[in-house]
Amino acid sequence: YLLAYLPNIELFTLTIFLSGFILGKRDGMIVGFFSSFIFSTFNPIGASPLPLLLFQLTHYSIIGLIGALTNGVLKNRSFFTQDEDLYKMSVMVIFGFIGAIITTSFQVFSSLVHVLSFLGSIDAFLPYFLSGIPFTIVHILGNTLGFIFILPGIIPLIKKMLN
Known part of the structure; x- marks a missing residue:
């Protein structure tokens, strides 16, 4: 909860993606599910309402899966060797x-869940979503930069620790 009071700045998404990348599909999804349950239920700012909690459990489980699938796709590529420096333009891009796609999908679908659950009409989605654009931009930029600059450094480090 270190960053909980900074609006939309978080390392949670990156950490769950990383867990799937390192641990594989099943364990990445388990980490995503249980960590989002703990985070969303015991958040010092307040627990997530049930519809949003169900979305978060699903979304973060899928992020663990995406991490594992990304590793599966990248591991046989010539530009990607997990034991070496991953600060290569292709890997960073x-x-x-x-990171940008995952965060954008979270912003859109969590807003949609909120609007449908609490405002009752899809007509309210666009005004609701647009009113939060500054926070959405901060969230997308923060996670994109985290995925670009943190993941390439931490993956080889964790791989070395596990070997």
């Missing part, structure tokens, strides 16, 4: 793109 891929990680940044994935």
